[in-house]
Amino acid sequence: MRKLRIFLLLIVVGMLIVGCSPDEEETSAPAEDGELSGEITVWAHPFTGEGDAEAKMWEEVIASYEEENGVTVNFEQIPWGNRDQKILTALAAGNGPDVFYAIPDQMPQYASEGLLLELDPYLKDFDMSDFVESSLVSTQWKDKTYGLPILQEAYTFFYNNKIVEAIGEDPENLPTTWAEFEEWSKKAKEEGYYSLSYPGGGSMNGTLYPWLWQNGGKVLTQDDEILINNEQGVETFEFINKMYEEGWIPEDSITAQEHNALWDGGEIMTILGSGITLSNLLAKDQIDFTIAPPLKKEEQVTYGTTGMFVVTKNSDNPSAAAEFVKTVTNSENQRKFNTVTQYIPTRKSAKDIFDDQEYLSQLSEYTQYALPGVIHPKGRSIMPAIQAEVQTMMEGKKTPQEAADAAAEGIQAELDK
Structure with missing residues (x-):
């Protein structure tokens, strides 16, 4: 599969090089006011299980664009599975979309290969100040903007209030720093609880990275x-290793994908979660919980993905495509989109959709601290090398320094490929 992906990338890049000279790359410019016409093709994924509600939402969003600009939108919903291959294959065949939905580890891959249209020339008179600053991190590569964000998440700690009270603490006064969390972890261990779920077999975005940031x-x-x-x-x-050695996290944390049974069974004080965690907790209604702000040592920060819309470099109608990206991510349409999908808007002015929802309103406040991962073409491929070294350290086979150095070597090996 990796060989196929590289082959497709080479095909697409070759077509782009043949199709335009360096001079032509600089000539793409926004159309003058009133010059938009024709049609564009937009690809997005299903974001909910509510097909009818989602379809109605897209009808309204697309209608707002078509009425304003006189451009026809051909909308296609594509599955999440094999999305990279579908997009690359379509671009190589010359029948790809003008606009498509992308996530943080896709954007830099495509941008670095010259597959995306730089949007900065189309944003010169466009007010970006309403976007949450953290939501723009994943839309930029090498100081150029390649997308506009429509949704965010924010992962933070959910505390089991029963355990908090059992260790003699107050759910209304949760830890805000590493030092405070350490003290609570010691108390949890003394009372026979695990302090935290650490699924070491899962994504680095949910384990090492937030602590590192x-x-x-x-x-x-x-x-x-x-x-x-x-x-x-x-x-x-060293801190991750300490949590394991001290027994603050479960014994299987080296390779575990999740600790749902331990959390549901009231054996873990804290779990790192987001909107889906909230939905599950409210649906089960078994655990009395409190959501805490992200922790801080040097910086208050956490993980949270960002979803964006981007324009393909070989679009036949780049001005109309760029205008669609601006329209779909405006405040009104973000309200429509995120009311249906229950993600968090990336525009500050659209966050009022959660004003009457206590927990979502709280999570919405935390997106200002959310980083979307490692924004780099190799962001996805370096994870296994890092994960393997953290696991080796937790097994007691390497010191934290040795594991960190080996992780750096693994990253360099990926960069050299």
């Missing part, structure tokens, strides 16, 4: 500078 660290810069084994990185490896 909170400690002021980074994995990798967009200029390929590897930072995971600097002082902040090693300290973070």
